[in-house]
Amino acid sequence: MDIKQKIPVAVLGATGMVGQRFVQLLADHPWFELAVVAASERRAGQRYGETCQWVLDGEMPDKAAELMVQQTQPGLNARIVFSALPADWAREVEPEFARAGYVVCSNASAFRQAPDVPLLIPEINHDHLHLLENQRKQRGWEGLIVTSPNCTTTGIALPMKPLHDLFGIEKIFAVTMQAVSGAGYPGISFLDIEDNVIPYINGEEEKIEQETLLLLGTITDGHREPAAIDISAQANRVSVREGHTVCLSVGFKHKPSLDEVVKALTEFKGSPGFPNLHSSPQQILVVRDEKNRPQPKRDRGVNDGMSVVVGRIRECPLLDFRMVTVSHNTLRGAASGSILNAELLVEKGYLQTF
Numbered sequence: 001m002d003i004k005q006k007i008p009v010a011v012l013g014a015t016g017m018v019g020q021r022f023v024q025l026l027a028d029h030p031w032f033e034l035a036v037v038a039a040s041e042r043r044a045g046q047r048y049g050e051t052c053q054w055v056l057d058g059e060m061p062d063k064a065a066e067l068m069v070q071q072t073q074p075g076l077n078a079r080i081v082f083s084a085l086p087a088d089w090a091r092e093v094e095p096e097f098a099r100a101g102y103v104v105c106s107n108a109s110a111f112r113q114a115p116d117v118p119l120l121i122p123e124i125n126h127d128h129l130h131l132l133e134n135q136r137k138q139r140g141w142e143g144l145i146v147t148s149p150n151c152t153t154t155g156i157a158l159p160m161k162p163l164h165d166l167f168g169i170e171k172i173f174a175v176t177m178q179a180v181s182g183a184g185y186p187g188i189s190f191l192d193i194e195d196n197v198i199p200y201i202n203g204e205e206e207k208i209e210q211e212t213l214l215l216l217g218t219i220t221d222g223h224r225e226p227a228a229i230d231i232s233a234q235a236n237r238v239s240v241r242e243g244h245t246v247c248l249s250v251g252f253k254h255k256p257s258l259d260e261v262v263k264a265l266t267e268f269k270g271s272p273g274f275p276n277l278h279s280s281p282q283q284i285l286v287v288r289d290e291k292n293r294p295q296p297k298r299d300r301g302v303n304d305g306m307s308v309v310v311g312r313i314r315e316c317p318l319l320d321f322r323m324v325t326v327s328h329n330t331l332r333g334a335a336s337g338s339i340l341n342a343e344l345l346v347e348k349g350y351l352q353t354f
């Protein structure tokens with residue numbers, strides 16, 4: 001796409017774990033210009049470079065460091081607002097931005113279940129953008145809200161999409177091993193997670209189960225129908241910095257061969273009509289055949305952290321096949337995924353500034 005003028009964007013929650021990823025990724029995005037950083041009231045009016053405790057590898061981008069942190073309220077000089085806010089705060093302020101005409105791309109869970117708010121992974125359900133017609137009619141907003149799924153859901157829904165389309169999934173059993181960065185910054189205490197596994201993440205299993213079904217579902221007469229799949233998730237926090245690992249067992253309506261499973265994953269290019277977007281990787285699902293891969297430390301960064309890496313694909317004595325996936329939780333599962341949603345909105349004509 002030929003963008004004549006970059007679109008000014010704001011990051012809400014810019015000092016947090018996901019917010020910093022946005023700031024890093026937007027520093028040289030060809031379509032978007034980071035114009036505003038916002039955070040909690042206590043930081044407003046301070047230079048981002050002074051108030052933000054930068055926790056990512058590499059330096060904070062120079063231009064971002066010079067920005068003054070703004071209050072999280074409409075009136076910001078931006079057209080797109082990337083929200084990396086805690087859910088309770090997102091629930092209050094995201095509608096205010098949408099009402100004021102901003103295009104809100106949210107990472108928070110606040111509106112993921114709302115029937116008129118698209119929950120998107122562009123490669124698998126870009127057609128869910130049709131829900132925006134209902135959103136506009138019902139809410140009367142000048143702007144809009146779209147959401148990205150929970151970071152762990154992404155590493156399940158993406159590889160399940162081609163398998164569901166081709167062979168009809170009936171059952172999914174998922175056990176997760178989730179990185180510490182998924183809990184935000186400063187997150188979990190070292191004394192709690194070091195040398196440990198915590199078999200509970202508040203609300204996570206419900207999110208994984210519900211959001212996977214929404215993402216794999218269909219739009220009928222302008223309404224979202226969740227996929228008819230039985231799904232059970234068990235979520236664990238493990239002592240890994242970034243990258244969520246999921247062990248999956250999958251049962252099918254029409255059991256494929258092992259070769260057919262590998263082919264379906266490897267050849268997945270996105271659902272029909274998926275446009276070529278700047279941040280989408282050439283290879284959406286990367287299949288590895290070594291016995292000991294994927295591993296979060298070695299595989300989370302594949303294709304700029306945008307591919308889901310799948311391995312250990314084999315028959316399962318309980319359901320039909322087993323496999324292991326690794327996805328980058330703050331990139332594909334958060335900031336990069338949300339930027340991809342914004343690219344989709346631009347591509348589909350929801351912003352008319354070019």
Ligand SMILES: NC(=O)c1ccc[n+]([C@@H]2O[C@H](COP(=O)([O-])OP(=O)(O)OC[C@H]3O[C@@H](n4cnc5c(N)ncnc54)[C@H](OP(=O)(O)O)[C@@H]3O)[C@@H](O)[C@H]2O)c1
Nearest residue numbers: 013014015016017018039040084085108151182184185334
């Ligand atoms: N971490 C992940 O891997 C991940 C993945 C997908 C989705 N998410 C979701 O993304 C959102 C952000 O997660 P995170 O991990 O980045 O959290 P985080 O590290 O705790 O960051 C939270 C951010 O929100 C700001 N904030 C908090 N309360 C605020 C308020 N009342 N007004 C304005 N700003 C406020 C904080 O600003 P101050 O620094 O000024 O307090 C900070 O910038 C959450 O909804 C989370 O569920 C996270």
